[in-house]
Amino acid sequence: MRVLVTGGAGYIGSVVTEELVAGGHEVVVYDDLSKGHRDAVIDEAAFVQGDLLDRDALFSTLRDNAIEAVVHMAARSLVGESVTEPAKYYETNVMGGLVLLDAMRAAGVGPIVFSSTAAVYGAPEKQPIEETAPVAPTNPYGETKLAFERALRWYDEAYGVRYVSLRYFNAAGATPRSGERHDPETHLIPLVLKVALGEIGEVTVFGDDYPTKDGTCVRDYIHVSDLARAHVLSLEMLARGGKSAIYNLGCGGDGYTVREVIDVAREVTGKEIPVKMGPRRAGDPAMLVASSARIASELGFRPAQQDLREIVASAWRWLSARRAQEASVVAA
Numbered sequence: 374m375r376v377l378v379t380g381g382a383g384y385i386g387s388v389v390t391e392e393l394v395a396g397g398h399e400v401v402v403y404d405d406l407s408k409g410h411r412d413a414v415i416d417e418a419a420f421v422q423g424d425l426l427d428r429d430a431l432f433s434t435l436r437d438n439a440i441e442a443v444v445h446m447a448a449r450s451l452v453g454e455s456v457t458e459p460a461k462y463y464e465t466n467v468m469g470g471l472v473l474l475d476a477m478r479a480a481g482v483g484p485i486v487f488s489s490t491a492a493v494y495g496a497p498e499k500q501p502i503e504e505t506a507p508v509a510p511t512n513p514y515g516e517t518k519l520a521f522e523r524a525l526r527w528y529d530e531a532y533g534v535r536y537v538s539l540r541y542f543n544a545a546g547a548t549p550r551s552g553e554r555h556d557p558e559t560h561l562i563p564l565v566l567k568v569a570l571g572e573i574g575e576v577t578v579f580g581d582d583y584p585t586k587d588g589t590c591v592r593d594y595i596h597v598s599d600l601a602r603a604h605v606l607s608l609e610m611l612a613r614g615g616k617s618a619i620y621n622l623g624c625g626g627d628g629y630t631v632r633e634v635i636d637v638a639r640e641v642t643g644k645e646i647p648v649k650m651g652p653r654r655a656g657d658p659a660m661l662v663a664s665s666a667r668i669a670s671e672l673g674f675r676p677a678q679q680d681l682r683e684i685v686a687s688a689w690r691w692l693s694a695r696r697a698q699e700a701s702v703v704a705a
């Protein structure tokens with residue numbers, strides 16, 4: 374299939390692009406490079422630099438490349454920032470998404486796989502979370518992702534735009550060529566690894582008074598390659614004429630606390646990793662762990678990498694290799 378990947382220059386998008394190309398699909402990446410990196414896009418994929426709010430550019434990209442399906446990953450995705458700057462999140466995640474749907478309808482393109490999030494559930498009591506759990510986001514990030522998911526449902530009903538919405542839990546790890554590099558970095562695992570490298574003095578734990586086994590938040594970390602493979606499976610299901618669906622995308626265990634993640638990183642890196650306790654971060658639920666039963670039974674999806682040590686080790690290998698490469702460029 375000929376697939377447009379919005380946000381395909383980002384951390385997850387670049388790995389989804391790799392997986393699609395490996396699966397025999399032709400990919401056009403559409404990204405404004407506000408967060409993504411041009412060099413994260415493999416040479417086998419075409420690249421268009423464009424804004425999600427630019428309907429004409431989206432329309433001509435879809436039409437000129439004879440696109441048949443879309444993976445929509447371009448978004449703003451920081452929980453903390455969404456609380457202080459909700460307008461940005463409504464603009465990109467809701468308005469931008471609707472502009473894309475409009476361009477897709479005009480160009481006669483469908484179906485669509487959408488990057489949604491566990492943040493749509495808010496702070497549910499029942500864990501692991503099933504897709505039937507009530508949605509009640511606690512921050513504008515989750516709220517805006519949910520708004521677009523809801524639009525998809527009504528567009529499907531009225532216009533027949535079939536979709537899969539993938540509610541990501543915590544993407545982590547790296548492939549040999551793609552890893553997490555945000556600026557500024559706010560995610561736990563890359564931050565902890567930067568502390569291990571000595572680039573940051575310490576990591577702050579956001580709250581140790583949550584009702585969890587050690588007081589710190591529990592998250593469900595899934596390897597980015599597994600996450601990417603779920604997109605390909607979703608797209609192929611839709612291409613076979615399958616019905617719209619919503620799937621949780623987690624690793625299939627009980628999740629890990631922030632302290633456990635830091636301990637695993639100490640083990641993997643052999644470094645001390647100093648820690649400071651800090652207050653809770655706005656909008657953070659205590660626990661987010663996925664039930665992966667639905668995507669397992671309907672798409673046959675099972676994560677290949679379920680060991681957090683392996684996931685953190687893949688990120689560590691990627692980051693160490695990248696720093697070595699940067700040092701050799703400076704030295705040359």
Ligand code: UDP
Binds near residue numbers: 560564577580
């Ligand atoms: N976290 C932390 N210190 C940090 C960054 C994150 O304690 O410097 C915690 C955060 O509160 C959450 C978990 O680590 O419970 C994962 O956060 P991250 O930002 O990586 O992903 P999110 O769950 O927000 O998508």
